[in-house]
Amino acid sequence: MAMDIIDYKIYGNDMQFVEVELDPGEAAVGEAGAMMFMEDGIVMDTVFGDGSSQEKSFWGKLVGAGKRLVTGESLFTTVFMNQGAGKRKVSFAAPYPGTLIPIHLPDVGGTLICQKDSFLCAAKGVSLGIAFQRKLGVGLFGGEGFIMQRLDGDGLAFVHAGGTLYRRDLMPGETLRVDTGCIVALTQTVSYDIQYIGKLKSALFSGEGLFYAVLQGPGTVWLQSLPLSRMANRIVMAAPAIGGRSQGEGSLLGAGAAGGLLGGLLGDDE
């Protein structure tokens, strides 16, 4: 598989985007809708499937597209090719606050298994497949469901997830217990299992749910500090328009309608 070697630069801290520099003839694939800007000379083309190989039969493409659909991506990928004379840039933005990490697939053994919908963009030639969770318990309670994304190839891929991303290398036999839902990506050699939290009291009142995800080395895992659903939950809880509390906006008069009104009268800076 011919991979394109691309240079990149990541901008921002918590709401990032990546700017990818393409040599003439090089291409990158992006998740549909992730493109932020592109320079003259870059041509966008939408392909059915993941664009990893143009020689695939129609049926092969259809299966590949179906797999993409299952992993929460759209049926089409967009390929950005530099048809200009010099180096040109295209950039892809993360869809929600979080961290964007570049992963050079050969460094992780050629295959990366990652959370659904976490793929942002990659060098053309990286293929997107599904990794089906064969353990029933993990699929049901492991926090990532039965379907994860599998990135194969020998190029660079960009993965995005919520909060701060933490990379952890696990030694052979080393285990890490992780809150379900915090796993972003793991290499193929990491064993992924679940473990009952242990005590009924903890299961009910610790707020950690019934199970931990257990990751056992060797291999590398990436964890996110703030899964999107958790942040979304807090936002909804704090949204006054749908009955939430105006948390953290309290004036001297306290939170609530009066505080909101006074705040609006006194300090509306828009």
Next chain:
Amino acid sequence: MTTLKVPGRLFGPGLAAAGVAVDATIDVFSLSLSAPDGERLTARLDAIELRRAGFDEAHWQFGWQDGERRWALLVSDTPTLARLEQQPPAALRPAVEALVGKRRRDTRNRRLGLSAVAFYLALPALGLIALLLAARPLSGWLAGFVSVQKEAQLGDWFFDQQKAQLKLVEDTEANRAVEAIGQRLTTGSAYRYRWYVTRDPSLNAFAVPGGIVVVHTGLIEAADSADELAGVLAHEVEHVEQRHSLKAMVQQAGLRLAVAVLIGDLGMAGQAAGQLSGLSFSRDSEREADTRGLQRLVSAGIDPDGMLRIFAKLDAGHGGQAPPAWLSSHPAVPERIRELERQLADGPAGRYRPLDIDWNAVQASLGS
């Protein structure tokens, strides 16, 4: 087997997190390989810890301790693994057998789990099917909780609503005949029967829950004797006695409730009211009313042949057209007649007392 070459990835202290590709060798006693820095690593086979590893458990992990250092060799090369599984070196055999056994158990557990999940998902559908199959006994059982008084109240309410559309004939010879035959048929019943005759040329009669039986004048005119009228009355009386209307109502309400629970509310309340008047008896109910009606005639000492004759008349009377409402649900009339004849032949010959009714006077009293 002397030595086996095993391609894999080596993980350990000082190595890249993604491991390093190495070629290991397994001989009779040990596993040995050259680390990337040139160091020769050797592990005794009986000291190796073997397990499946990786996201989809496709790798075999050979783990061993070397002083403070812990090494792992992950192998995913299928031919090598197949070879190891079939002909493991003697020292590695227990570990391989344990691994294969665990894999078999895991597979079985996964199948069990998947079946359980599939069963759970299919449960609503299975429940509905079971409910449909058991609808009849279940509705009979539920109807048993409704007291005769309540049923009579329901019937009265229903009949009051219908009354306006009926042209009731009162105080004629026909009323008295119907009443007399009815009394004889329903001796000892828990229901308090009320008998009505309505002016309607169609060959029909119907029963309302709680003991109200209405006969159309057309039926009386078509019948050639009191025995024939008695046959129809016996059939209607059994609809009352067996609480067919009530059961049908319970069944409909129950099914609608079940469907609403499974699929969602479909405007239940509105429909339920509308359905009351459109109740019809099931084929089984009709058959039951036939059979038991026949028995009722026999035990009341009325010649059951009248029932057969009126059935035949109904069949012939509107040859090819739709049968009258009280015979409407499916078993075809000839089939029902045959069935009744068979039952009559099987049963003991009864001793019949003729009905003391002047049939000509009855028909004349209607003065059509």
